[in-house]
Amino acid sequence: MPTATADDVLAYRVTTQQLDRDAGTAADTAVLDLGVQDTGPDGGLWALAIRGVVPDDAELATAWTLRGAPHLYRRADLPAVAAVTAPFSEADAAKRVHDAARPLKAAGIPVLTALDTIAGRMREIVTAPTVKGEVSRAVSDALARDDDPGPYNRYCRPCDAVHLYEQPFRLAALRAGLELQPGTSPPVLQPVPGLAPQDTVPDRLDVVRAYLHLLGPATPQHVAGYLDAPVEDVKAHWPDDVVEVEVDGQRRWLPADDAGRLGAPTPRGVRLLGPFDLFLQARDRGTLVPDAGHRKAMWPVLGRPGAVLADGGIAGVWRPRTAGRTLTVAVEPWTRLSPAARAGIEEQAERLAAFRGVPLKAVETA
Incomplete structure (x- = not known):
């Protein structure tokens, strides 16, 4: 069995995730195969920028997918993404919707059926760009039972209102053929004409294989944690062409085609990774x-x-501080x-x- 150290693993991920390159395109950017989480001001587009990519707006699409988070994908890949990011099974769907599974089970409604029901309502309602709150209210009202909010809805204390459970709403959006308008807050949903899940998808977009390629060597538990899926479902979709690698005494797996890249020289250079960059999303913290x-x-729990x-390697943390139209980057090495x-x-x-379009005031190092 091949062996690798933690340093070998991190060096492999830096190069595989193309954090060591100066220029590239959306077409050849590997992290877009798994999706680039677009959370916060230094989200998806910053993750692409530090990999040398300044994409054309028409190349990308934004959708709620894994863990209900917004992710950037190549627009051409959306039909395949709709297929590969769907729950593997009823048990998987129940896990992904969290607390929404209990009332559905009590009402005798399978979660997969519920997702299809919500998606059907969303498809009827969103025929043009529509703000999330309006969509949620319309779907919630459509699925309520007279004076009873029904199993699809819940009382939200912060909003002091009854509305859909959040995770089923998000996970149903792509099933309904809806994407998110980029850069909108609150989010705006809009239809993607003709979007339907693709029957066959390229191996590079398979979420289990993509995790192993980009964040391997890894275990089924690591992949399940990232997908928010049951470990048994991940094992059932485990690729055949993987090899075992021992990492600091633990058995892990990596696509066979990637095994020869372990042990390569450590890439030099610095990148300021956003809080949700894929490099930081690995479940082997x-x-x-x-x-x-x-x-x-x-x-931390928050912030x-x-x-x-x-x-x-990770040499410290940084936080942005804005004052007026200037930016200060505070670094804690x-x-x-x-x-x-x-x-x-x-x-x-x-x-x-420059990415934010403001002057840099200072870099402060603790």
Whole structure:
């Protein structure tokens, strides 16, 4: 069995996720196969920018998919994405909708049936760009039972209103052939003409294989955690052409075609990763950040920072601070930074300010 260290794993992921390149296109950007989470001001487009991509607006589409989060995909891939991001089974669907599964079960409604029902209503209602709140209210009203909100709806204390459970609403949107208008807050949904799940999809878009390729070597538990799916469903969809790799004493798996890339030299350079960059989405957080205190700082319950990726590893966290029309990047390093790393952080901070369209006021290092 091949063996690898944590440093080998991180070096593999940096190169596989193309964080070491200066230029590319949406067509050749690997992370778009799994989807690029578009959360926060330094979300999907920043994740592409630090991989050298400035996409044309028409190339990309935004949809609620894995974990109900908004993700960027190549527009041409949407029919396949609609297929591969759907729940594997009824048990998987129940897990993905969280607390919404209980009232549906009590009413004798399978979750997959509920998703199709919600999708059908959404398809009828959204015939033109429509704000999320209007869609939710219309679907909620359509599925209520007289004075009884019914199993599809819940009372929301913060809103002081009855509306659809959030996860079924989000997971049904792509089933209904709906995408999100980019950059809208609150979100605006709009129909994608003729969108339907594709019967056969390329291997590169299979979510289990894509995780193993981009975030491997990994275990079924890691993949299940990322997809928010049951481990048994992930095992049932486990690719045949994977090889075992021992990583610091743990058995993991990697596509056979990728095994030869483990042990390659560590890429040099600095990137300021956004809080939800795919590199930080791996479910083996101990491999990414070995120190428990640093993990707590990297993934707090609320208000995630970004990560300083320096020479193949996480060297600290960063946060943006805005004052008027200026940006300050506050960096908390976890190790002594070399002059080259400091210069790289300065360069990346300038790049971030240009991306946001504001001047960089300062880089502050704790």
